Amino acid sequence: MFTANAYSATSANEPLAPATVQRREVGPHDVHIEIKYCGICHSDIHHVRSEWGPVDYPVAPGHEIAGIVTQVGEKVTKFAVGDKAGVGCLVDSCRECANCRAGREQFCVQGGGTLTFGSVDKDGNPTQGGYTTDIVVDENYTLKLPDTLPLEQAAPLLCAGITTYSPLRKWGAGEGKKVAVIGLGGLGHMAVKLAHAMGAEVTVLSQSLKKREDGLRLGAHHYRATSDPATFTELAGSFDLIINTVSAKLDLDTYLPLLTVDGAMVNVGAPAEPLSLSVFSLIMGNRSYAGSLIGSIAETQEMLDFCGTYGIGAEVEVVPADKINEAYERVLASDIRYRFVIDIDTMR
Ligand code: NAP
Ligand code: ZN
Ligand code: ZN
Numbered sequence: 001m002f003t004a005n006a007y008s009a010t011s012a013n014e015p016l017a018p019a020t021v022q023r024r025e026v027g028p029h030d031v032h033i034e035i036k037y038c039g040i041c042h043s044d045i046h047h048v049r050s051e052w053g054p055v056d057y058p059v060a061p062g063h064e065i066a067g068i069v070t071q072v073g074e075k076v077t078k079f080a081v082g083d084k085a086g087v088g089c090l091v092d093s094c095r096e097c098a099n100c101r102a103g104r105e106q107f108c109v110q111g112g113g114t115l116t117f118g119s120v121d122k123d124g125n126p127t128q129g130g131y132t133t134d135i136v137v138d139e140n141y142t143l144k145l146p147d148t149l150p151l152e153q154a155a156p157l158l159c160a161g162i163t164t165y166s167p168l169r170k171w172g173a174g175e176g177k178k179v180a181v182i183g184l185g186g187l188g189h190m191a192v193k194l195a196h197a198m199g200a201e202v203t204v205l206s207q208s209l210k211k212r213e214d215g216l217r218l219g220a221h222h223y224r225a226t227s228d229p230a231t232f233t234e235l236a237g238s239f240d241l242i243i244n245t246v247s248a249k250l251d252l253d254t255y256l257p258l259l260t261v262d263g264a265m266v267n268v269g270a271p272a273e274p275l276s277l278s279v280f281s282l283i284m285g286n287r288s289y290a291g292s293l294i295g296s297i298a299e300t301q302e303m304l305d306f307c308g309t310y311g312i313g314a315e316v317e318v319v320p321a322d323k324i325n326e327a328y329e330r331v332l333a334s335d336i337r338y339r340f341v342i343d344i345d346t347m348r
Pocket of ligand 1: 040041042043044046159160163182183184185186187188205206207208211245246247248249267268269270271292293294331332334336338
């Protein structure tokens with residue numbers, strides 16, 4: 001074992017503070033990554049504040065990890081020292097269940113796989129995330145980052161990128177499809193860039209018009225405020241696909257009528273509170289309401305390659321480690337354009 005510097009939460013109510021975590025020595029199939037940047041996902045905040053359920057503290061969150069490989073195990077074939085490497089939400093899974101064998105590790109029947117933080121690793125130790133200087137991960141759960149993207153812009157692809165890419169692909173975003181994105185935050189701004197690159201006609205549905213210019217620059221064709229009731233009357237029946245990225249409770253019956261007949265609304269936002277809907281919002285138009293969880297390792301690599309080809313990175317504000325708590329408050333106030341990324345060198 002060796003020690004890595006970290007920022008950890010010690011309870012649901014305390015700010016994150018400097019700490020250390022223990023990392024395993026590099027095994028035959030492992031890569032040691034010196035972390036350079038880690039994105040701040042809203043899920044980090046939900047988790048460390050115990051909004052989704054009980055948490056084993058202390059926990060260092062972070063699952064948008066980008067760094068450089070500094071050591072590889074003797075059986076590693078995909079990575080070499082000096083390579084750029086990324087780690088997302090999963091660091092392992094059982095590899096034997098039907099879902100793992102089908103390449104859908106995020107649905108591993110053994111607890112949904114081993115999450116990057118907040119899980120118990122195969123050695124019995126709690127996993128610790130990317131708000132740390134170093135991580136050791138099996139090469140099969142490590143991603144290759146595009147050479148064309150700066151590491152800080154690539155880091156958020158590991159969660160915000162794949163979480164929006166996966167439903168956009170599954171529900172066929174592309175030429176001739178009208179896609180709406182609710183919420184222009186970390187996930188939302190990636191959804192706009194990706195849907196635009198796939199060829200869809202993209203509309204942002206944001207609480208206000210404050211970020212309109214940005215939204216259009218990122219690739220949206222239209223930008224409407226959900227605070228304006230005319231948005232809902234004028235756009236009724238117009239979207240093939242709506243991606244809801246909102247981290248808070250939303251009135252679904254207001255949004256579902258925006259779908260075309262057979263249209264689908266996909267929730268990636270994960271508020272702690274239950275959402276409810278009237279079934280008539282679905283029945284009156286054969287509409288679907290679905291959820292989507294990150295993406296598999298293979299699909300994450302596909303998304304990273306797509307982003308490399310199209311030059312798609314996240315819009316980031318890089319912050320030093322001692323500004324993490326301030327960044328959390330700003331995320332909660334929707335005051336971020338569009339992803340905070342921690343400069344991990346400030347933790348060394
Ligand atoms: P974020 O950067 O905070 O973005 C959320 C956006 O939602 C905000 O920018 C804001 O957009 C809008 N919003 C916030 N509060 C709102 C409210 N009360 N009413 C209406 N709109 C509101 O968060 P994120 O990192 O993108 O994450 C978004 C959600 O996705 C979180 O719940 C996170 O846990 C979840 N998530 C899920 C997965 C998955 O696998 N399904 C993966 C990652 C994250 P505007 O200012 O434009 O209105
Ligand atoms: Zn995330
Ligand atoms: Zn499994």
